[in-house]
Amino acid sequence: GAGVSQSPSNKVTEKGKDVELRCDPISGHTALYWYRQSLGQGLEFLIYFQGNSAPDKSGLPSDRFSAERTGGSVSTLTIQRTQQEDSAVYLCASSSPGLAGRYEQYFGPGTRLTVT
Amino acid sequence: AQSVTQPDIHITVSEGASLELRCNYSYGATPYLFWYVQSPGQGLQLLLKYFSGDTLVQGIKGFEAEFKRSQSSFNLRKPSVHWSDAAEYFCAVGAANSGYALNFGKGTSLLVTP
Helix, strand or coil: CCCCEEECCEEEECCCCCEEEEEECCCCCCEEEEEEEECCCEEEEEEEEECCCCCECCCCCCCCEEEEECCCCCEEEEECCCCHHHCEEEEEEEECCCHHHHHCCEECCCEEEEEC | CCEEECCCCEEEEECCCCEEECCEEECCCCEEEEEEEECCCCCEEEEEEECCCCCEEECHHHCEEEEEHHHCEEEEEECCCCHHHCEEEEEEEEECCCCCCCEECCCEEEEEEC
């Protein structure tokens, strides 16, 4: 079946502009995660959605970052007033229901964000 | 503090040689352990996982890993490396008492020489 998809694959934006990154999880997966991968920081957790529960936002680096998940499926990560340090690859992952399944995360190809 | 350490940033092995990538963790609770591989320009692919039971786990592409609680380690091994194994390898840890986000190591870059 189809895996996790993300769009766009690449995004170049000017400092101060807002960007939206999209993630389509695997069908039937109730959990969705956003991570950021950068050279200096490695892979960092950003936010986690599980069903209709309130998201775990503990990894968001600042209030310029937000995410929503509509209809329990597609998610959008929004970065407002982008800064150069936001340049990174943003990875989305999803996982199936169940305790063990939640940890077995399947990743999309990522969106490479470059802030100029 | 919870942490995951991959001591080797880069490793070079000859094709056909054996491979061992190291991973150490520091977690208060029983950890769930994973190895992921990332090829250039690609997302992360799950190689194998450990939740409980047999401490030697088999994964895809001929990889295996062994959980050693006494050493807080979960090293990845392959008996004979192929050129297509060249990639970045990440160890990741989760725990039931710390949400469902995974904590990743910094990664080990594997180069395979002819």
